[in-house]
Amino acid sequence: MREPAELKLDRVSKRYDAVTAVDDVSFDVPPGAYVVLLGPSGSGKTTVLSMLGGFTLPSAGRILIGDEDVTLVPPAKRPTATVFQDYALFPHLGVARNVAFGLSVRGVPKAEIAQRVAAALKLVGLEDFGGRSISAMSGGQRQRIALARALVTEPALLLLDEPLGALDLSLRRQMQEELRHIQRSQGRTFVHVTHDQEEAMAIADLIVIMNRGRIEDIGPPTRVYERPRTCFTANFLGESTVIEGTVVACTDGRIVVDSVCGRVEVSGDRAVGSLVHIALRPEALRIGRCADGDQPLGEMQVEDCIFQGSFQRVAGSNIHGLRLLAKVEPQSRTVGQCVPISARRSGLVLLED
Amino acid sequence: MNASHSGWDWISVLVMSPLFVFIYLPVAVLVLFSFHAGQVPVPPFEGPSLTWYAKVLASDRITSAGFNSIVVGVLSSLVATLLATLAAWGLARHRVPGARAIEALLFLPLAVSYLVIGVGLLVAFSAVGIGKSLMAVGIGHVVLNLPLAFAVVYGQFDRDQARLEQAARDLGATEVQVFLRVTVPLLRPAILAAFLLSLTFSWDEFIVAFLLSGFDPTLPVVIWGMLRTGLNPQTNAAGTLVFLASLAAGIVFEVALLRRRRDARAG
Amino acid sequence: MNGSLAASGAPVPSAEARGARRDALRGFALALPATLWTIAFFVVPSAAILVWSLFRREGGVLVTDPGFDNYRRFLEQDTFRLALWNSVEVTLIVTVISVILAYPLAYVIATRVSLHRQRTWLMLAVLPFWTSYVVRSYAWLLVLAPDGVVNRFLLATGFATEPVALSFNRGATVLGFVHFFVMLCTLTIYASLARIDPKLRRAAADLGANGLQTFLRVTLPLSMPGVAAGAFLTFVIAIGDYVTPQILGGNTELLMPQVILLQINRRADIPMAAALSMLLMLLVTAAYLALARWLTARRT
Numbered sequence: 001m002r003e004p005a006e007l008k009l010d011r012v013s014k015r016y017d018a019v020t021a022v023d024d025v026s027f028d029v030p031p032g033a034y035v036v037l038l039g040p041s042g043s044g045k046t047t048v049l050s051m052l053g054g055f056t057l058p059s060a061g062r063i064l065i066g067d068e069d070v071t072l073v074p075p076a077k078r079p080t081a082t083v084f085q086d087y088a089l090f091p092h093l094g095v096a097r098n099v100a101f102g103l104s105v106r107g108v109p110k111a112e113i114a115q116r117v118a119a120a121l122k123l124v125g126l127e128d129f130g131g132r133s134i135s136a137m138s139g140g141q142r143q144r145i146a147l148a149r150a151l152v153t154e155p156a157l158l159l160l161d162e163p164l165g166a167l168d169l170s171l172r173r174q175m176q177e178e179l180r181h182i183q184r185s186q187g188r189t190f191v192h193v194t195h196d197q198e199e200a201m202a203i204a205d206l207i208v209i210m211n212r213g214r215i216e217d218i219g220p221p222t223r224v225y226e227r228p229r230t231c232f233t234a235n236f237l238g239e240s241t242v243i244e245g246t247v248v249a250c251t252d253g254r255i256v257v258d259s260v261c262g263r264v265e266v267s268g269d270r271a272v273g274s275l276v277h278i279a280l281r282p283e284a285l286r287i288g289r290c291a292d293g294d295q296p297l298g299e300m301q302v303e304d305c306i307f308q309g310s311f312q313r314v315a316g317s318n319i320h321g322l323r324l325l326a327k328v329e330p331q332s333r334t335v336g337q338c339v340p341i342s343a344r345r346s347g348l349v350l351l352e353d
Numbered sequence: 354m355n356a357s358h359s360g361w362d363w364i365s366v367l368v369m370s371p372l373f374v375f376i377y378l379p380v381a382v383l384v385l386f387s388f389h390a391g392q393v394p395v396p397p398f399e400g401p402s403l404t405w406y407a408k409v410l411a412s413d414r415i416t417s418a419g420f421n422s423i424v425v426g427v428l429s430s431l432v433a434t435l436l437a438t439l440a441a442w443g444l445a446r447h448r449v450p451g452a453r454a455i456e457a458l459l460f461l462p463l464a465v466s467y468l469v470i471g472v473g474l475l476v477a478f479s480a481v482g483i484g485k486s487l488m489a490v491g492i493g494h495v496v497l498n499l500p501l502a503f504a505v506v507y508g509q510f511d512r513d514q515a516r517l518e519q520a521a522r523d524l525g526a527t528e529v530q531v532f533l534r535v536t537v538p539l540l541r542p543a544i545l546a547a548f549l550l551s552l553t554f555s556w557d558e559f560i561v562a563f564l565l566s567g568f569d570p571t572l573p574v575v576i577w578g579m580l581r582t583g584l585n586p587q588t589n590a591a592g593t594l595v596f597l598a599s600l601a602a603g604i605v606f607e608v609a610l611l612r613r614r615r616d617a618r619a620g
Numbered sequence: 621m622n623g624s625l626a627a628s629g630a631p632v633p634s635a636e637a638r639g640a641r642r643d644a645l646r647g648f649a650l651a652l653p654a655t656l657w658t659i660a661f662f663v664v665p666s667a668a669i670l671v672w673s674l675f676r677r678e679g680g681v682l683v684t685d686p687g688f689d690n691y692r693r694f695l696e697q698d699t700f701r702l703a704l705w706n707s708v709e710v711t712l713i714v715t716v717i718s719v720i721l722a723y724p725l726a727y728v729i730a731t732r733v734s735l736h737r738q739r740t741w742l743m744l745a746v747l748p749f750w751t752s753y754v755v756r757s758y759a760w761l762l763v764l765a766p767d768g769v770v771n772r773f774l775l776a777t778g779f780a781t782e783p784v785a786l787s788f789n790r791g792a793t794v795l796g797f798v799h800f801f802v803m804l805c806t807l808t809i810y811a812s813l814a815r816i817d818p819k820l821r822r823a824a825a826d827l828g829a830n831g832l833q834t835f836l837r838v839t840l841p842l843s844m845p846g847v848a849a850g851a852f853l854t855f856v857i858a859i860g861d862y863v864t865p866q867i868l869g870g871n872t873e874l875l876m877p878q879v880i881l882l883q884i885n886r887r888a889d890i891p892m893a894a895a896l897s898m899l900l901m902l903l904v905t906a907a908y909l910a911l912a913r914w915l916t917a918r919r920t
Contacts, residue, residue, distance in 0.1 A: 580758055
């Protein structure tokens with residue numbers, strides 16, 4: 001079995017005539033990590049995956065898997081295997097022969113193939129389906145077959161292209177858990193592309209957020225969620241309130257910003273007079289009397305209250321028209337009511353421009 | 354109105370029955386009177402009798418023409434299918450500059466009457482001293498069938514199939530393995546369909562064979578000659594046999610296409 | 621850092637270009653045999669027709685001074701002009717009748733037959749398509765003969781008192797053609813109708829359109845590509861067909877293909893045959909351009 005390998009992208013770009021699909025992208029993935037490339041459609045995430053798999057040659061830059069430069073290595077010779085978006089299962093072969101394909105083209109002995117295919121099918125819970133034809137399989141089963149077919153080749157890097165996109169919601173959540181479980185148990189490096197931010201947060205060790213061919217943010221889900229780096233991340237990954245303002249004072253890594261929510265103090269370093277954006281996650285916004293140490297943000301008028309089980313989602317706006325979002329403990333509130341608001345200090349994040 | 358509605362409404366029956374009578378009348382008369390015992394294939398029907406089939410099978414002229422038709426049909430269809438498959442592979446799976454122009458050129462013969470293609474070959478062959486022969490007919494039939502075979506095989510090289518080839522490459526298959534283990538098996542129904550389509554077209558083709566065949570005529574040319582004797586049950590018998598042969602190929606063709614569609618749905 | 625990265629970035633585009641060139645070369649090599657075949661046995665012979673049409677035959681000898689004598693003869697001699705006119709007339713009549721008869725058949729199969737039986741019915745409707753041209757025309761001769769089944773039927777039912785001359789005239793030619801092209805048009809029109817999402821018909825009905833309105837405003841316009849394809853194929857194949865008019869039409873009026881074959885077989889006048897073939901080719905090209913124009917006009 002191949003050891004899980006480190007993956008390194010070094011200033012990779014892909015240009016198609018006038019369009020730059022991927023623009024100078026670099027990141028490192030430690031061995032055995034579950035990486036999710038997240039972004040809207042057209043963000044370049046699928047092109048990055050395609051370059052990792054060897055289906056697209058980069059216009060510039062290098063891709064390294066382990067110590068090997070694979071930039072120009074064709075797909076067949078790469079230590080990667082892909083779970084394709086719509087699975088790409090061979091309709092002329094049965095389930096077991098689909099899974100066996102990668103071993104059989106490499107000339108692995110028959111007995112070993114049978115044993116490894118059986119193990120792979122067992123791993124995805126389809127041990128009794130080897131003899132079936134592909135057309136008899138459901139969407140979820142096809143997804144598992146595609147996974148087994150890729151895993152059986154023991155790739156250093158498993159690539160998953162929107163693997164759960166075709167499944168319904170409950171099956172998708174279930175498969176997320178299974179993918180995570182399989183990845184942990186095998187200790188393999190997975191690179192998974194999706195536009196579903198909940199999926200990304202549920203499954204990833206490392207999230208790479210892409211937009212317009214560039215990396216917007218990269219880091220563990222909790223870090224990326226709680227301390228987004230850019231405006232795009234703050235809005236694409238979950239919801240945020242973004243407060244705009246001007247720096248009026250700067251001392252010891254803390255700045256004071258004059259904003260539509262009054263004077264706000266946040267950690268960071270910017271020149272006095274510059275325009276800045278501060279992100280605030282709904283969980284960090286508080287309604288009611290300002291607690292000690294918190295940052296008061298003035299008042300907002302409640303516009304909408306939605307009960308969501310253990311919490312209540314409250315949307316409103318202040319007198320300057322800034323829309324604010326809060327997730328708070330359920331409590332009876334009436335639309336039109338004015339409430340004082342404040343923020344946990346650690347929840348105020350100064351965004352890069 | 355809707356599809357789940359079973360049984361026939363009277364409008365449908367009213368539309369379908371006269372058209373079906375019209376479509377089947379000549380074939381029914383042809384086949385029926387091939388079993389006629391009398392000398393002229395007109396009502397009232399006498400028989401049934403297999404006399405005329407016996408005469409057809411005993412006629413050297415007809416049987417050798419049938420043999421010629423099979424040879425020309427099989428060989429020209431093999432060549433047309435092979436050339437079409439290679440061209441489809443080349444143009445669908447490679448980025449060839451001017452691919453659109455080549456495609457247009459390959460489809461061009463479809464827009465010209467068989468008669469004109471036949472006259473062109475007659476003129477060109479006589480200019481360079483190639484005489485009338487079965488070989489000339491075969492060359493002409495490849496020209497007629499190449500665009501059709503190309504269209505059928507080219508249609509199969511779609512994005513779905515491209516994905517499957519890519520998946521095979523990703524799993525470590527070499528280019529040859531991709532071709533033999535994925536491309537060809539997935540293409541097989543389309544290739545078979547192209548071959549059978551070419552075969553039936555060649556088998557039934559008259560005008561090019563008439564212009565180019567010389568002393569070794571194909572079956573349609575011989576049947577054409579038989580028409581000079583007027584209405585004759587022997588012509589009915591020969592025609593029925595020709596029809597049954599094309600029908601068999603036509604049905605296999607249909608089945609091959611159907612299977613292809615089912616496979617496509619499975620992927 | 622910057623320098624080394626620039627250096628590492630450099631070789632990739634050239635590898636990309638090299639791969640693209642090899643790919644293009646391989647693709648071209650694969651398409652080459654079919655391309656050469658088409659050039660050698662289609663493009664060159666077509667050019668030969670053009671060249672030969674400029675030659676002429678005088679007193680049994682081929683004169684190779686290029687000139688437009690054959691085309692002048694075409695304009696001067698009634699037989700040639702009449703043949704072209706007859707061909708156009710017969711072909712247009714056949715095209716219109718074939719489409720009119722095929723449409724209801726295709727429509728019934730596509731909309732009134734349950735989905736899994738449609739293919740079977742379509743196959744049944746076009747089964748005689750597989751009879752060869754020569755055999756099919758001969759079969760019609762049997763049907764239309766003075767003592768054939770149709771005349772027997774007419775006499776027996778009292779519609780006629782003596783056998784009617786049904787064969788060896790334009791009507792018989794048209795009938796023979798229509799029989800074949802009804803099947804062809806049924807195939808193309810069905811293909812077009814089957815592609816229309818049944819939900820569209822339901823949506824039209826839901827919006828208050830009655831059956832006729834739904835047909836005229838939704839189904840018919842969406843099936844026009846199939847009608848156009850069927851009509852075009854009918855025109856192209858029918859205008860170049862020698863067999864049907866020769867067997868069923870007899871010699872009462874000649875169509876272009878018959879006149880062309882007459883030049884080749886009786887007169888051995890290949891240049892004249894070539895000139896008439898050129899005219900036939902031009903006619904088909906004109907039909908094709910008209911169709912293309914009509915299709916683009918519809919789209920805009």
